[in-house]
Amino acid sequence: MIDLTHIRREYLKDGLRAKDLPVDPMALFELWMSQAADANLSDPTAMVVATVDDQGQPWQRIVLLKRFDEHGFVFFTNLGSRKATQLKHNSHISLLFPWHMLERQVAVTGVAQPLSTAEVVSYFMHRPKDSQIAAWVSKQSSPLSTRGVLEAKFLEMKQKFSKGEVPVPSFWGGYRVRASHIEFWQGGANRLHDRFLYTRQEATSAWEIERLAP
Structure with a gap:
């Protein structure tokens, strides 16, 4: 066994306070994405995408986010890929943005909805x-x-x-992830990290915010 317990560091870059949170999580996500891009991080749009197969086994891979707005997070893929095949049977999905250098991460859970043909063609023609x-x-x-x-x-x-x-190949398309939960994580000293979870209220589409213990 290789012991890695000596690899440690403190998280001291920033903090996240309730008073600074916007009502809409996408406003905070836009700010953080902009800051990640401005910090010249390698692949700031890279996200871990998790899906589940028909045996209940989770699978993960890194995919690039191509668009986001109040309606969700958009990515593109081969429709015969493992992720697309799994989403046909189970549309629940999770995204994770690991911005290590900023001591931040954003986790999203929700449902993946296929994009329209028009949206797919529009993006494909710009590649x-x-x-x-x-x-x-x-x-x-x-x-x-x-x-x-x-x-x-x-x-x-x-x-x-x-x-x-x-x-555009007939077997190529994309998905929009409609988020039900968005969690923002900011590293803190002594492992006292700041975590805030936004939960969508389906009846009103408003977001409930709660602080989580690190």
Whole structure:
């Protein structure tokens, strides 16, 4: 066994107080995302996405957030991927933004709703052309014998779409996560971290706020 108990540090960068919380959690999320981007963090939009398979086994992977507003958090994926297959059977989902350098994290739980065709096309047409082609190449989450097979397919499709626009694959789409809970975590000295949980009240769509023990 490798002992890691000696790896420790104090969290002293900031604090989070109830008096500073906005009524709408998306306002605080927007502020924190902006600060993460301004701090030049590597991949500030990266989030851990957790889904559950039909055996009840959770799976996690890192995905990039592409949009967010009062309606939810948006990401895109191959619709044949493991995450998409699992969301067909169980639309409940969890997101985690791990902004370690700012001693912050945001955890979101909710339901993933498929995006409209118009939303998918709008985003796809703004991707770099090589990224559009890559969407055609990978049968995401399926077994692959060698990397060479993937690279050969990419070159084949690049030749095929060398002229004109790249169409949106029928097997590519996206999801909007409608949050039911959003938790903000700010590291604190002596492990006395600040945690605030926003819970959506379905009857009114208003948010209830409560402080959680660290």
